[in-house]
Amino acid sequence: MRLIRLAWHSLLSRRLTVALTVFAIALSVALFLGVEKVRTGAKASFADTISGTDLIVGARSGGVQLLLYSVFRIGNATNNVTWESYEDIAQREEVEWIVPMSLGDSHRGFRVLGTTEEFFDRYKYRGNRDLDFVQGAVFGDLFDAVIGADVAAQLGYAIGQEIVVAHGLASFTEHDDKPFVVSGILEKTGTPVDRTVFVSLEAIEAIHIDWKGGGRSQNTISAEEVRQMDLQPQAITAALVGVNSRLQIFGLQRWVNQYPEEPLLAILPGVALGELWDIIGVAERALMGVSIMVVVTALLGMVAVIFAGLNERRREMAILRAVGARPWTILLLLTTEAALISLIAVILGLGLLYTGLFAARSYVDSAFGLYLEISVPSVREWLVLGAVVAAGTLVSLGPAIRAYRMSLTDGMQVKL
Amino acid sequence: MFNLLPYASPLENILLALAFAPERRRRISDPKAEALRLTTELGLAPDLVENARATELSIGQQQRVAAARALIGKPGLVIADEPTSALDAAAQQAFVDLLMRQVNEVGATLLMVSHDRRLEKSFDRTLDLSQIAIGTQRELCD
Numbered sequence: 001m002r003l004i005r006l007a008w009h010s011l012l013s014r015r016l017t018v019a020l021t022v023f024a025i026a027l028s029v030a031l032f033l034g035v036e037k038v039r040t041g042a043k044a045s046f047a048d049t050i051s052g053t054d055l056i057v058g059a060r061s062g063g064v065q066l067l068l069y070s071v072f073r074i075g076n077a078t079n080n081v082t083w084e085s086y087e088d089i090a091q092r093e094e095v096e097w098i099v100p101m102s103l104g105d106s107h108r109g110f111r112v113l114g115t116t117e118e119f120f121d122r123y124k125y126r127g128n129r130d131l132d133f134v135q136g137a138v139f140g141d142l143f144d145a146v147i148g149a150d151v152a153a154q155l156g157y158a159i160g161q162e163i164v165v166a167h168g169l170a171s172f173t174e175h176d177d178k179p180f181v182v183s184g185i186l187e188k189t190g191t192p193v194d195r196t197v198f199v200s201l202e203a204i205e206a207i208h209i210d211w212k213g214g215g216r217s218q219n220t221i222s223a224e225e226v227r228q229m230d231l232q233p234q235a236i237t238a239a240l241v242g243v244n245s246r247l248q249i250f251g252l253q254r255w256v257n258q259y260p261e262e263p264l265l266a267i268l269p270g271v272a273l274g275e276l277w278d279i280i281g282v283a284e285r286a287l288m289g290v291s292i293m294v295v296v297t298a299l300l301g302m303v304a305v306i307f308a309g310l311n312e313r314r315r316e317m318a319i320l321r322a323v324g325a326r327p328w329t330i331l332l333l334l335t336t337e338a339a340l341i342s343l344i345a346v347i348l349g350l351g352l353l354y355t356g357l358f359a360a361r362s363y364v365d366s367a368f369g370l371y372l373e374i375s376v377p378s379v380r381e382w383l384v385l386g387a388v389v390a391a392g393t394l395v396s397l398g399p400a401i402r403a404y405r406m407s408l409t410d411g412m413q414v415k416l
Numbered sequence: 417m418f419n420l421l422p423y424a425s426p427l428e429n430i431l432l433a434l435a436f437a438p439e440r441r442r443r444i445s446d447p448k449a450e451a452l453r454l455t456t457e458l459g460l461a462p463d464l465v466e467n468a469r470a471t472e473l474s475i476g477q478q479q480r481v482a483a484a485r486a487l488i489g490k491p492g493l494v495i496a497d498e499p500t501s502a503l504d505a506a507a508q509q510a511f512v513d514l515l516m517r518q519v520n521e522v523g524a525t526l527l528m529v530s531h532d533r534r535l536e537k538s539f540d541r542t543l544d545l546s547q548i549a550i551g552t553q554r555e556l557c558d
Contacts, residue, residue: 006424006432009421009423009424009428010421010423012423013422013423315419316421316422318419319419319420319421320421320432322419323432323433323435323436323437323485324433324435324436324437325435325436326436329436
């Protein structure tokens, strides 16, 4: 106890260097925990990109690929799902709801998704949160479009804006004969929904009705004429499926995968998201590696400070020896000091982290769609904090052993 | 600097001597009161002893604190190496008298080295080290 008091007073007498050291370690700890928070937050946000959907059905390819194009709008479908197959699945008794999705067109770099109004009720993210409209509502007219928050923000669109959908993803041919009108703008979700232009499934059919192959055919059909026609699509790209009972998921998945009429693939979004995260999680691990390095650097800085202080503290050591302190007491004193420094730094680091979280949280959520949870540190984080204190104490053994040797050779006499 | 820890108060410096000497600690029941008693006897105000920082004391005051640190816990032997070197003649005699009184009270032996012959009369035995031939030192010890 007396040793801790002594170490404390000694630290106080060198408060400037000590404070800087403490601050450096505290910052590194806060950074490390912050990265940890962002990491888990990103992972959770990622895993919560889509929820409430039990199966995603598409043409047979890879699970990750299907997830990429159906949910993340990255890459393309290898094939379509015929409307007959879609109907067959929809009529299965396990199926509670099914939402078709038709992809392939774009608007100024943003993917266009043809779907039904039900999409906005069925698509959930971040633990069953609904898609909400900031302005407007779902399609009222055939040529109405709903846009995500990023689309609205980046292109500066408001309700009533007329937009033209381009054919394909990077094409110069546009469906300019059948322009759409923005009818609704969705709230920021932090999911690919933000970067999507939604139109009705029939509208996708309508804009392609006078197209053959990759180009426009000779006999064009005007926007007015098309309204009178049957706009039942021939094929869709993928479908989101909800089942009545969770127990039926695997049965339905097997049925879809063994569907004899057409090669289809049904995936569980959670499983595919996990697979995908394993692929992109490398960056996450790199980030963690960097922040570990920062902590190590800060601890090394502390050792350097203790080493540098040793010489000017020789007299202090000698006095302690003179009043009867044993050399190992000196060693203990220095390690106690380091332990105190690390402990205070860790506490300060926690404080910095939570202040930062409170300050930046709503901004991060709205700007990056990253939800940072403010919670009591997890067991893992406590372990990390404990490890920092332990490591700080351990590395201080270097200077402490040197002080031990010095106090043996110097004894009570200080040769300066 | 008279070998006091600069960051601790005089009181803490005095009590530090007990931290590493359990024998001396056992001889007193209330270390703080004892330290203050000693320093008061040595002519230091309790307020100064408790609250000042060692660096704020004058050399003479530091010497007294060092003396109190040596005397606390009734040690059997007090060894002082020129404890009055930083004091003027009048203060020197006063300090030695003070030290004597305390040592008597504690019942300790005082072994002191000094260059000042005027202090000689206060001591029971004195030895002039310069008068001793190297070879006779062994004899003396016997």
